[in-house]
Amino acid sequence: MNGRTDRPGDRGRPGGRGRPRAAWRAARWAALAAVAALALSGCSTGSDAVASGGEFQFVAPGNQTTISYEPAAARGLLRTFSGESLTEPGKQIGIQDFPGQVVLINVWGSWCGPCRAEMADLQLLHDQFGARGVAVLGLDIRDDRQAAADFMRGDKATYPSIFDPAGRALFSLNGYPRNVVPSTIVLDRKHRVAIVYLTRIRLAEVAGALQRLAAESAA
Numbered sequence: 176m177n178g179r180t181d182r183p184g185d186r187g188r189p190g191g192r193g194r195p196r197a198a199w200r201a202a203r204w205a206a207l208a209a210v211a212a213l214a215l216s217g218c219s220t221g222s223d224a225v226a227s228g229g230e231f232q233f234v235a236p237g238n239q240t241t242i243s244y245e246p247a248a249a250r251g252l253l254r255t256f257s258g259e260s261l262t263e264p265g266k267q268i269g270i271q272d273f274p275g276q277v278v279l280i281n282v283w284g285s286w287c288g289p290c291r292a293e294m295a296d297l298q299l300l301h302d303q304f305g306a307r308g309v310a311v312l313g314l315d316i317r318d319d320r321q322a323a324a325d326f327m328r329g330d331k332a333t334y335p336s337i338f339d340p341a342g343r344a345l346f347s348l349n350g351y352p353r354n355v356v357p358s359t360i361v362l363d364r365k366h367r368v369a370i371v372y373l374t375r376i377r378l379a380e381v382a383g384a385l386q387r388l389a390a391e392s393a394a
Contacts, residue, residue: 230254231368233350240374243384247391250367253360256280258337258344261315262324268335269344270366273310275393277385278362281311281376282345282355283336284318285326289375290357294330296378300385301334307389308364310334316342316356361385364393 231251236242244250257269270278281297283290301311313336315323320338327336337344342353348360352373359372361384370384 231348233348240372242371244369247363250363250369252367253347253362256344256347258339261320261336261338268337270362275364277309277364277388278366279309279311280314280360282314282316282358284316284356285323286318287356291326293357293375294332296376298332298334300381304385304389309385309389313337314339314344316340361388363388364391
Protein backbone atom coordinates (compact mmCIF):
# COMPACT_ATOMS: atom_id res chain seq x y z
CA MET A 176 0.00 0.00 0.00
CA ASN A 177 1.27 3.51 -0.63
CA GLY A 178 2.84 5.29 2.28
CA ARG A 179 3.52 2.12 4.25
CA THR A 180 6.19 2.36 6.94
CA ASP A 181 7.87 -0.91 7.90
CA ARG A 182 7.88 -1.81 11.57
CA PRO A 183 10.83 -3.77 13.01
CA GLY A 184 8.73 -6.94 13.01
CA ASP A 185 7.97 -6.52 9.31
CA ARG A 186 11.47 -7.39 8.22
CA GLY A 187 11.46 -10.77 6.64
CA ARG A 188 7.69 -10.61 6.08
CA PRO A 189 6.00 -9.97 2.73
CA GLY A 190 6.36 -6.27 1.95
CA GLY A 191 9.16 -5.78 4.50
CA ARG A 192 12.80 -5.03 3.77
CA GLY A 193 14.19 -8.48 4.54
CA ARG A 194 14.06 -11.65 2.49
CA PRO A 195 12.10 -11.69 -0.77
CA ARG A 196 8.48 -12.74 -0.52
CA ALA A 197 9.06 -16.15 -2.16
CA ALA A 198 11.83 -17.00 0.32
CA TRP A 199 9.67 -15.91 3.25
CA ARG A 200 6.82 -18.13 2.09
CA ALA A 201 9.12 -21.10 1.51
CA ALA A 202 10.64 -20.81 4.98
CA ARG A 203 7.25 -20.35 6.62
CA TRP A 204 5.84 -23.38 4.83
CA ALA A 205 8.81 -25.57 5.74
CA ALA A 206 8.40 -24.71 9.41
CA LEU A 207 4.67 -25.45 9.37
CA ALA A 208 4.63 -28.59 7.24
CA ALA A 209 6.04 -30.71 10.04
CA VAL A 210 3.22 -29.80 12.42
CA ALA A 211 0.29 -29.66 9.98
CA ALA A 212 -0.82 -33.22 10.66
CA LEU A 213 -0.89 -32.61 14.40
CA ALA A 214 -3.19 -29.63 13.93
CA LEU A 215 -6.05 -31.88 12.81
CA SER A 216 -6.71 -32.87 16.40
CA GLY A 217 -7.51 -29.25 17.28
CA CYS A 218 -10.78 -29.12 15.35
CA SER A 219 -14.03 -29.38 17.25
CA THR A 220 -16.79 -31.42 15.63
CA GLY A 221 -20.48 -30.78 15.33
CA SER A 222 -23.38 -32.40 13.51
CA ASP A 223 -26.11 -30.02 14.65
CA ALA A 224 -25.24 -27.34 12.09
CA VAL A 225 -25.97 -29.37 8.98
CA ALA A 226 -28.84 -31.46 7.71
CA SER A 227 -27.35 -34.94 7.44
CA GLY A 228 -26.62 -35.81 3.82
CA GLY A 229 -28.70 -32.90 2.48
CA GLU A 230 -28.18 -29.24 1.72
CA PHE A 231 -26.03 -27.26 4.13
CA GLN A 232 -27.89 -25.47 6.91
CA PHE A 233 -25.89 -23.43 9.41
CA VAL A 234 -26.94 -23.44 13.06
CA ALA A 235 -25.29 -21.16 15.62
CA PRO A 236 -22.56 -23.27 17.29
CA GLY A 237 -22.55 -21.64 20.73
CA ASN A 238 -19.06 -20.47 21.60
CA GLN A 239 -17.27 -22.56 18.98
CA THR A 240 -15.23 -20.74 16.35
CA THR A 241 -14.03 -23.87 14.51
CA ILE A 242 -16.64 -26.40 13.45
CA SER A 243 -15.67 -29.62 11.66
CA TYR A 244 -18.44 -31.75 10.17
CA GLU A 245 -17.80 -35.49 10.52
CA PRO A 246 -18.41 -38.13 9.35
CA ALA A 247 -18.20 -37.09 5.72
CA ALA A 248 -21.63 -38.55 4.96
CA ALA A 249 -23.19 -35.99 7.31
CA ARG A 250 -21.79 -32.95 5.49
CA GLY A 251 -24.25 -30.62 3.81
CA LEU A 252 -23.94 -29.78 0.13
CA LEU A 253 -23.31 -26.26 -1.11
CA ARG A 254 -25.07 -26.32 -4.46
CA THR A 255 -24.06 -22.88 -5.70
CA PHE A 256 -21.73 -20.08 -4.66
CA SER A 257 -20.78 -17.46 -7.22
CA GLY A 258 -20.57 -13.78 -8.05
CA GLU A 259 -18.74 -11.16 -10.09
CA SER A 260 -14.95 -11.31 -10.18
CA LEU A 261 -13.21 -8.60 -8.17
CA THR A 262 -10.44 -8.12 -10.71
CA GLU A 263 -12.39 -8.93 -13.90
CA PRO A 264 -15.64 -6.94 -13.78
CA GLY A 265 -18.48 -8.66 -15.59
CA LYS A 266 -17.01 -12.14 -15.26
CA GLN A 267 -18.88 -14.62 -13.06
CA ILE A 268 -16.75 -16.93 -10.91
CA GLY A 269 -17.59 -19.44 -8.21
CA ILE A 270 -17.27 -22.97 -6.96
CA GLN A 271 -18.54 -24.26 -10.31
CA ASP A 272 -15.08 -23.39 -11.65
CA PHE A 273 -13.50 -26.02 -9.38
CA PRO A 274 -15.30 -29.33 -9.99
CA GLY A 275 -13.91 -32.20 -7.93
CA GLN A 276 -11.63 -29.88 -5.97
CA VAL A 277 -11.45 -28.91 -2.32
CA VAL A 278 -12.45 -25.23 -2.12
CA LEU A 279 -11.46 -22.84 0.67
CA ILE A 280 -13.82 -19.83 0.67
CA ASN A 281 -12.53 -16.84 2.65
CA VAL A 282 -14.88 -13.98 3.56
CA TRP A 283 -12.89 -10.76 3.77
CA GLY A 284 -12.74 -7.01 3.23
CA SER A 285 -9.85 -4.61 2.69
CA TRP A 286 -11.23 -2.58 5.61
CA CYS A 287 -10.77 -5.55 7.99
CA GLY A 288 -7.44 -5.72 9.83
CA PRO A 289 -7.45 -9.48 10.54
CA CYS A 290 -8.43 -10.13 6.90
CA ARG A 291 -5.42 -8.19 5.69
CA ALA A 292 -3.19 -10.02 8.16
CA GLU A 293 -4.23 -13.50 6.98
CA MET A 294 -4.02 -12.87 3.24
CA ALA A 295 -0.36 -13.94 3.04
CA ASP A 296 -1.29 -17.26 4.67
CA LEU A 297 -4.13 -17.77 2.20
CA GLN A 298 -1.76 -17.13 -0.69
CA LEU A 299 0.65 -19.64 0.81
CA LEU A 300 -2.11 -22.26 0.96
CA HIS A 301 -3.02 -21.42 -2.64
CA ASP A 302 0.59 -21.90 -3.73
CA GLN A 303 1.24 -25.08 -1.79
CA PHE A 304 -2.03 -26.96 -2.31
CA GLY A 305 -3.07 -25.93 -5.82
CA ALA A 306 -1.36 -28.90 -7.41
CA ARG A 307 -3.17 -31.23 -5.00
CA GLY A 308 -6.63 -30.16 -6.14
CA VAL A 309 -7.27 -27.39 -3.61
CA ALA A 310 -8.59 -23.97 -4.67
CA VAL A 311 -8.78 -20.73 -2.67
CA LEU A 312 -11.69 -18.39 -3.43
CA GLY A 313 -12.17 -15.03 -1.74
CA LEU A 314 -15.49 -13.30 -1.07
CA ASP A 315 -14.96 -9.55 -0.71
CA ILE A 316 -17.89 -7.94 1.10
CA ARG A 317 -18.87 -4.41 2.23
CA ASP A 318 -15.97 -3.01 0.26
CA ASP A 319 -14.87 -0.60 -2.43
CA ARG A 320 -13.81 -2.45 -5.56
CA GLN A 321 -10.74 -0.34 -6.26
CA ALA A 322 -9.51 -0.44 -2.66
CA ALA A 323 -9.93 -4.21 -2.52
CA ALA A 324 -8.27 -4.83 -5.90
CA ASP A 325 -5.38 -2.53 -4.99
CA PHE A 326 -4.87 -4.37 -1.72
CA MET A 327 -4.80 -7.79 -3.36
CA ARG A 328 -2.41 -6.52 -6.00
CA GLY A 329 -0.18 -4.89 -3.41
CA ASP A 330 -0.11 -8.06 -1.33
CA LYS A 331 0.58 -10.14 -4.46
CA ALA A 332 -2.47 -12.32 -3.86
CA THR A 333 -3.17 -14.27 -7.05
CA TYR A 334 -6.15 -16.43 -6.09
CA PRO A 335 -9.58 -15.32 -7.39
CA SER A 336 -12.03 -13.31 -5.34
CA ILE A 337 -15.72 -12.53 -5.76
CA PHE A 338 -16.71 -8.87 -5.34
CA ASP A 339 -19.99 -8.89 -3.43
CA PRO A 340 -20.54 -5.68 -1.41
CA ALA A 341 -23.94 -6.85 -0.14
CA GLY A 342 -22.73 -10.36 0.71
CA ARG A 343 -25.52 -11.97 -1.31
CA ALA A 344 -23.47 -15.08 -2.07
CA LEU A 345 -23.64 -15.98 1.61
CA PHE A 346 -27.38 -16.63 1.27
CA SER A 347 -26.39 -19.92 -0.35
CA LEU A 348 -25.00 -20.96 3.04
CA ASN A 349 -28.41 -21.12 4.70
CA GLY A 350 -28.27 -19.32 8.04
CA TYR A 351 -24.57 -18.43 7.82
CA PRO A 352 -23.67 -15.24 9.78
CA ARG A 353 -22.95 -12.46 7.31
CA ASN A 354 -21.44 -10.21 9.99
CA VAL A 355 -18.50 -12.50 10.86
CA VAL A 356 -15.46 -11.19 8.99
CA PRO A 357 -13.05 -12.77 8.44
CA SER A 358 -14.48 -16.26 8.27
CA THR A 359 -13.61 -19.29 6.18
CA ILE A 360 -15.63 -22.19 4.79
CA VAL A 361 -13.83 -25.29 3.50
CA LEU A 362 -15.64 -27.56 1.04
CA ASP A 363 -14.63 -31.14 0.34
CA ARG A 364 -14.21 -32.50 -3.20
CA LYS A 365 -17.98 -33.01 -3.49
CA HIS A 366 -18.51 -29.37 -2.44
CA ARG A 367 -20.00 -30.33 0.91
CA VAL A 368 -19.17 -28.07 3.85
CA ALA A 369 -16.43 -29.83 5.83
CA ILE A 370 -15.12 -27.10 8.14
CA VAL A 371 -16.13 -23.59 9.16
CA TYR A 372 -13.75 -21.11 10.81
CA LEU A 373 -15.54 -18.17 12.40
CA THR A 374 -12.28 -16.37 13.09
CA ARG A 375 -8.91 -15.64 11.51
CA ILE A 376 -7.33 -18.85 10.27
CA ARG A 377 -4.39 -20.59 11.92
CA LEU A 378 -2.13 -21.66 9.10
CA ALA A 379 -0.90 -25.00 10.49
CA GLU A 380 -4.43 -26.06 11.45
CA VAL A 381 -5.87 -25.24 8.04
CA ALA A 382 -2.94 -26.84 6.21
CA GLY A 383 -3.53 -30.06 8.11
CA ALA A 384 -7.23 -30.00 7.30
CA LEU A 385 -6.55 -29.41 3.61
CA GLN A 386 -4.11 -32.31 3.53
CA ARG A 387 -6.79 -34.60 4.91
CA LEU A 388 -9.56 -33.34 2.61
CA ALA A 389 -7.32 -33.44 -0.47
CA ALA A 390 -6.74 -37.15 0.23
CA GLU A 391 -10.47 -37.88 0.10
CA SER A 392 -12.08 -39.19 -3.07
CA ALA A 393 -14.28 -37.02 -5.26
CA ALA A 394 -16.35 -40.05 -6.30
